[in-house]
Amino acid sequence: MFTLAPATVEDFDRLLQLRLRCMRESLERIGRFDEWRAYDRFRNSYRPHYTRLIMAPQGSLAGCVAMGPVDAHLLLEHFYIAPEQQGKGLGSAVLHQLLGEADTARLPIRLSVLQQSDAGRFYARHGFVQTAEDEWDVYYERLPGALHVLHEQEGIA
Template identity: 45%
Template sequence: MQPSLEAVGRFDENRVRRRFLDAFVPEETFKIIENGELAGFFVLRNKHDHLHLDHLYIHPDYQNRSIGGKVIAKVKSEAANKDLPIRLCALRDSKANNFYRKHGFVKTHEGEFDIYYEFNQR
């Protein structure tokens, strides 16, 4: 996340930490373990009409190993079981945009800094 925010001149460590901690709900936060090591985490929020993938962070040492794709498959499976779409946003200039589009997410709209996506299995 830091490189993406730095690229657009928006990285402020205190702001990022505060934003994350203010919204932290342990029951919605999941560790990504690869070969016994912490490879990242994701936050999946159950909303009344969708699942919101609020964060998906893979440590750089674990990127490009299909770990993110496995997480997306797990989230898609949960969404299918609940018959709900998945929504998320990504920083406009982040490499994550290509990742989400590759996994079937469709842009719904754009904000000043973010692009919003949805995946609907219907």
């Protein structure tokens, strides 16, 4: 269904364009879309050594995701699925793989999503719990093994 490939510094421009395609509508909804601010924020947080390209079976770029250690947790950021690939289960499949990696490492995952973003519901379905919020973002955390516990509670094997 997909493969994950390491990103490089040279992937910055195409991943920035992916970010803009994926985030524009949400940022416009809260009055925060500014292409230069998006560029600056991505430039300051792009960590290619923790970023992976999500490749579709035919070899095209379907998205990207970054997850790496920060203090005693993993930070999940820049998780973008190309609009034409959304709604097909790809995001859930990639996230399940990342959750498995976090569980193996026995580390919690933390992330943030924009206020009023549909992503909050997506992460809640996968065992993330809201921990805080501010004017622009909502913060979530998932403890190791949380999805397994969630499935047990719902009677899913």
